[in-house]
Amino acid sequence: MKKVKGFIVPAIIFCIWWRGSELGLWNAYIIPHPMKVVNAFVILFKKGILFKHVTVSLYRALLGFTISFIFAFLLAISLSFSKNLLELLERILDFMRHIPPMALIPVLILWFGIGEMSKLAVIILATFFPIFLNTLSGIMCCDQKLIEVGKVFGFSKFHIYIKIIFPQAIPSIMVGARLGFGYSWRALIGAEIIAASSGLGYMILDAEQLSRPDIIIVGIFTIGILGSTMDYILFKCTNWFLHWEKQEQRGGENWLS
Amino acid sequence: MKKVKGFIVPAIIFCIWWRGSELGLWNAYIIPHPMKVVNAFVILFKKGILFKHVTVSLYRALLGFTISFIFAFLLAISLSFSKNLLELLERILDFMRHIPPMALIPVLILWFGIGEMSKLAVIILATFFPIFLNTLSGIMCCDQKLIEVGKVFGFSKFHIYIKIIFPQAIPSIMVGARLGFGYSWRALIGAEIIAASSGLGYMILDAEQLSRPDIIIVGIFTIGILGSTMDYILFKCTNWFLHWEKQEQRGGENWLS
Amino acid sequence: NRTNEETSASSVQSQVETINISYVTAPLNVPSIIEKNENLFEKEFGDIKINFPEITQGSKMTEAIATEDLDFCNALGGTSAIIGKVNGVDLKIVGIYSRAPKGFTIMTNDKNIQSVKDLKGKKIAGPKGTILHQLLIAAGNEANVSINDMKFIQMDIGNGVSSMMSGNVDAALVAGPAVIKAQEGGAHILRNGEGLLDATIVIGVRAGFLKEHPDLVEKYMHVHENALKIMEENEEKMVKMVAEETGVSVEEVKAMYPWYDFNPMITEKDIKELEKTQDFLFDNDMIPEKIELKTLLIEK
Amino acid sequence: MAQLVIRNLSKKFHIHNKEITALDNINLSINEGTFVTIVGKSGCGKTTLLKILCGLEEKTYGEITTNCKNIGIVFQEPRLMPWLTVEENMQFSLLERNHEQKYLVEKYLKLLDLYSFKDAYPSQISGGMAQRVSLGRTLCYNPDIILMDEPLGALDAFNRRKLQKEIIDLFLREKKTIIFVTHDVEEATFLGQRIVALDQGRMIKDISNNLEYIRKINDIDFLNIKEEILNAILRDVQG
Amino acid sequence: MAQLVIRNLSKKFHIHNKEITALDNINLSINEGTFVTIVGKSGCGKTTLLKILCGLEEKTYGEITTNCKNIGIVFQEPRLMPWLTVEENMQFSLLERNHEQKYLVEKYLKLLDLYSFKDAYPSQISGGMAQRVSLGRTLCYNPDIILMDEPLGALDAFNRRKLQKEIIDLFLREKKTIIFVTHDVEEATFLGQRIVALDQGRMIKDISNNLEYIRKINDIDFLNIKEEILNAILRDVQG
Numbered sequence A, B: 001m002k003k004v005k006g007f008i009v010p011a012i013i014f015c016i017w018w019r020g021s022e023l024g025l026w027n028a029y030i031i032p033h034p035m036k037v038v039n040a041f042v043i044l045f046k047k048g049i050l051f052k053h054v055t056v057s058l059y060r061a062l063l064g065f066t067i068s069f070i071f072a073f074l075l076a077i078s079l080s081f082s083k084n085l086l087e088l089l090e091r092i093l094d095f096m097r098h099i100p101p102m103a104l105i106p107v108l109i110l111w112f113g114i115g116e117m118s119k120l121a122v123i124i125l126a127t128f129f130p131i132f133l134n135t136l137s138g139i140m141c142c143d144q145k146l147i148e149v150g151k152v153f154g155f156s157k158f159h160i161y162i163k164i165i166f167p168q169a170i171p172s173i174m175v176g177a178r179l180g181f182g183y184s185w186r187a188l189i190g191a192e193i194i195a196a197s198s199g200l201g202y203m204i205l206d207a208e209q210l211s212r213p214d215i216i217i218v219g220i221f222t223i224g225i226l227g228s229t230m231d232y233i234l235f236k237c238t239n240w241f242l243h244w245e246k247q248e249q250r251g252g253e254n255w256l257s
Numbered sequence C: 001n002r003t004n005e006e007t008s009a010s011s012v013q014s015q016v017e018t019i020n021i022s023y024v025t026a027p028l029n030v031p032s033i034i035e036k037n038e039n040l041f042e043k044e045f046g047d048i049k050i051n052f053p054e055i056t057q058g059s060k061m062t063e064a065i066a067t068e069d070l071d072f073c074n075a076l077g078g079t080s081a082i083i084g085k086v087n088g089v090d091l092k093i094v095g096i097y098s099r100a101p102k103g104f105t106i107m108t109n110d111k112n113i114q115s116v117k118d119l120k121g122k123k124i125a126g127p128k129g130t131i132l133h134q135l136l137i138a139a140g141n142e143a144n145v146s147i148n149d150m151k152f153i154q155m156d157i158g159n160g161v162s163s164m165m166s167g168n169v170d171a172a173l174v175a176g177p178a179v180i181k182a183q184e185g186g187a188h189i190l191r192n193g194e195g196l197l198d199a200t201i202v203i204g205v206r207a208g209f210l211k212e213h214p215d216l217v218e219k220y221m222h223v224h225e226n227a228l229k230i231m232e233e234n235e236e237k238m239v240k241m242v243a244e245e246t247g248v249s250v251e252e253v254k255a256m257y258p259w260y261d262f263n264p265m266i267t268e269k270d271i272k273e274l275e276k277t278q279d280f281l282f283d284n285d286m287i288p289e290k291i292e293l294k295t296l297l298i299e300k
Numbered sequence D, E: 001m002a003q004l005v006i007r008n009l010s011k012k013f014h015i016h017n018k019e020i021t022a023l024d025n026i027n028l029s030i031n032e033g034t035f036v037t038i039v040g041k042s043g044c045g046k047t048t049l050l051k052i053l054c055g056l057e058e059k060t061y062g063e064i065t066t067n068c069k070n071i072g073i074v075f076q077e078p079r080l081m082p083w084l085t086v087e088e089n090m091q092f093s094l095l096e097r098n099h100e101q102k103y104l105v106e107k108y109l110k111l112l113d114l115y116s117f118k119d120a121y122p123s124q125i126s127g128g129m130a131q132r133v134s135l136g137r138t139l140c141y142n143p144d145i146i147l148m149d150e151p152l153g154a155l156d157a158f159n160r161r162k163l164q165k166e167i168i169d170l171f172l173r174e175k176k177t178i179i180f181v182t183h184d185v186e187e188a189t190f191l192g193q194r195i196v197a198l199d200q201g202r203m204i205k206d207i208s209n210n211l212e213y214i215r216k217i218n219d220i221d222f223l224n225i226k227e228e229i230l231n232a233i234l235r236d237v238q239g
């Protein structure tokens, strides 16, 4: 029942789209009739083109996300360890946080070439900060009283992190990770500006250049549906793995799932 | 002293840049000599062009951020109020979260034209989710025991939110707002693809078209420095306004500031 | 259909309040720069407000035409015009903006590459589905190098030049001021469009607008011709204006200006060029079908 | 007329599929202006009963009727807002701040010996102080029925006796209904007009205590009542 | 040889620029295997003293020397990890889990009457149970010196007496040094071999209590010692 509810709004939007197209309420060039989009989908699907693009993009987004997650996580931990490092890096990180990755593409090409590396770099630039900042804030806002318990038991810093800080910071880290994952997907377009010949972002860019709104819409739907499905699967697994249900005991609820 | 520390790393990077350019370690077409960039800056500054672009972009980013913040905040509150609404909207929100705003530009043009509205829409699409998700999670993870205190005192939902939930959710909301503000800036490039004739994003795009890497770098620096300065000012003010220092009593620290 | 007629009928009576003309300065759109800087349209159209949205990408311009956010494309690549029209954008060509075979080039930063022949097996970056792409294929054919023997990499001009300068690709397709900048950076031109194609850039108008206000379209063309006249009369002053606007030095503008033929008349040769362009697009799977080019041109 | 009637109240919890009967068929009818103490061992269901009375916990079975809306509770843990000072915590329940209420807050700050700490944050005060702040917060709320869950638990004998007397004073002055939970039989006997003993969720004793305030803890009647309750609870332990 | 020597220990706090002397020139030297109780009114500095001893709070002045590293503390509040069950909380300090330690955890679970709640989460148990879990957690840690900050505060008389006896047993069996903080003079007298009374941060009494375990609370010697401490604290109140 709960599952069904989530599809009411999309269904309504679809109906409006259909009727509106039939009645010619909007420009068919920009928002083509659903049937045209379905046709484009069927063709792309049958030819295996869509599948190829999806695998490539999935690979890029997941890899970029994983790398960002590892880096952001380690950096957040290091900075929470050392106030010195925090002061040393905060200015430059804050600077980086405001730079549009798109503007850096020439520099990325110079450093990483036009292969996978520079595409990954764009994805990482878009993904890094939500994970980093949410993890850092989760760690920093941890209940001092519980940390004291660990200190008294002579825990090493490592064990204090593992046994006290992380369990508390998990809600924050999860928010960061989910945001980050969303941005990984979104960054595909930016990433695949750089000399791509496959991937969903490339497919959309190419369709745009060739004025094929039906393909653009197929691309948008594929990215959106695949993204939210991946997100759902990924975090159901994580939750299961982390015995997340225990969090419920604390009054925390798992949003949007 | 602490302030100075933050500038060590940028200073080192600058030195490397300078020396490397003198020695011709990299392609001057992509990373021009610092002096060339400074010259470009001086010219842009003297002519008042930079100032014009900055005001326009600042206006767009701030307006987009403000609108996003208000919407995200209100939506998060509504969803935390009503489980029904949450279930109704979660699918579509999760879908939206993964769509690249760049892919939506044709649709945005159709709906909002090529004026300010569609530029704002791109910024809002990029800014909305960090604020929304962090606010929602902050509200949801609130300590149930303290909420019970409010319930016993017969507080209305409104007062429970005002007096118990928000003060606790503030660290989360702040993370969301800062992330969101970062993405507002970053989105300028994407936004100013749409028929802009001023703004920092336009300046960079234009310089790209005219192959002027020096101007691109001036643009990157202006965006980065202005962004982190704005962020600093904005949140110092907010902290002051919210008597943030009280948070320190809880062991929470204000990161990156 | 009936609704369409009704709306057009009602808007015939309504006075035009604003006209939106896209403003594109690249590669070296001298007439547009003059028109805007000298307020030529404002002078001609009187009370009507003129907007100059800076939409530079061809596909974005056709989108804006489709959504009626744009009335004129001051300089639209022939390829974009055809692609848009094939996909259902109601667009007409009212004149030729420029022909500049020399303004569109294949460049390389590699001393070992001296002719198009050497591009065999090499990586070439450039914008797909554009005049430059067409140029590459045509040049390849001329030198007996099939496009399949080259590694074509889709990129816009700016990123393509960056990739070439940083050695990540062997050659790039370049047009406009970037040619000069790349030359300054050490790259050299392998081949330009001379003898291969005309690089036709057209002036486009929204078909609906044309139908309702043919008089305004005529006025537009009149301004355009006027701008060309002003250019010839005050060359020194105008070159300076152009240099300022594009960030290119006066000498460079003077060097590039002769590459461009701004005669707005649509000649038989131009139509042939457009046919050639359409063939190129069709042969390379970038349009699903061909159209009768006449439907794209304004009826005389 | 009874102000609060509890009929056949039961409460079951589930922990990992194991059922726990926290309250088992409780029947109580409390008149307006009575001082009831509830005494029992750790885990016997005292807190659960109070939580159900003030609506924070659902009952599994039974009926509760009351004619008053304003029920306040002092929680077992202080539950102070960490971002508010002692004074701000005290006036937490007051949505408007007029002269009268300012006076009230000040009064309780002094009464509870907290005045010199009014600007301190919860993390800066001792455990006993925190408990006093929590008590003061509910007193400032000024409810019709006051539920108190071991409010004097963390206090030393002196402070404890002093506050017991203050609570009796408050009771005599304002004739509020007070339901006071404690694990200390002496405290229950010292305070309550009616003493209810719980064990494993069941009511095992419900006696009235008509001794006059302030009671003498070495008085023979006092000791008798205390003994009776003690025996009831102890018997239950052995039986 | 003294295991723990405290010399001229002082601690000052600042609340809004107001200086508070929490500890004022404390001198104590505690031998290995002694049971020390520290008694005093709310806010007299008991918790602060323990926190400084186990290194959680900086001292303002003075010196502390000790030859043992393993100091455990039972906090005044339970401080349980909300995401762990009772059993997991009990074994929280144990980084490896071998047979011996499993046995230890089980032993204390039973001893503290928590065995049937071992799978419950902190939010599912009563206040008294939580305090017992917290006590058990530190006992499982098995430190050389055990600091206890009112560990029996939320317990009813029966559980309290039972646990007091268990603590004495533990002490007699393992000869640990125990520093036990309480606000209950009787408890202090019942447990301590040496009783230290604090008031407003100053040591006002330091007497030894050589009565044999288990002590009788109606014994005349017992009552005398209790009286002596009570008087010291009371005198201070009046003076």
Ligand SMILES: Nc1ncnc2c1ncn2[C@@H]1O[C@H](COP(=O)(O)OP(=O)(O)OP(=O)(O)O)[C@@H](O)[C@H]1O
Pocket (backbone or CB within 6 Å): D117, D120, D123, D124, D125, D126, D127, D128, D129, D154, E013, E014, E015, E020, E021, E022, E040, E041, E042, E043, E044, E045, E046, E047, E048, E049, E076, E183
């Ligand atoms: N972190 C702190 N910041 C400021 N003042 C503090 C802090 N911790 C304790 N104090 C002050 O030190 C004094 C002693 O506090 P302490 O917690 O040691 O009392 P206590 O003897 O444990 O009392 P109780 O029996 O109520 O727990 C109190 O006045 C308290 O306000």
Ligand SMILES: Nc1ncnc2c1ncn2[C@@H]1O[C@H](COP(=O)(O)OP(=O)(O)OP(=O)(O)O)[C@@H](O)[C@H]1O
Pocket (backbone or CB within 6 Å): D013, D014, D015, D020, D021, D022, D040, D041, D042, D043, D044, D045, D046, D047, D048, D049, D076, D183, E117, E120, E123, E124, E125, E126, E127, E128, E129, E154
């Ligand atoms: N939320 C809950 N979920 C599951 N079991 C609960 C919950 N709250 C209380 N219980 C159980 O109900 C029983 C009674 O608990 P309650 O808190 O009422 O005891 P109490 O009399 O207040 O004890 P104490 O004096 O130790 O505070 C206990 O066995 C406890 O484990």
Ligand SMILES: [Mg+2]
Pocket (backbone or CB within 6 Å): D046, D047, D048, D076, D149, E126, E127, E128
């Ligand atoms: Mg209780």
Ligand SMILES: [Mg+2]
Pocket (backbone or CB within 6 Å): D126, D127, D128, E046, E047, E048, E076, E149
């Ligand atoms: Mg204390």
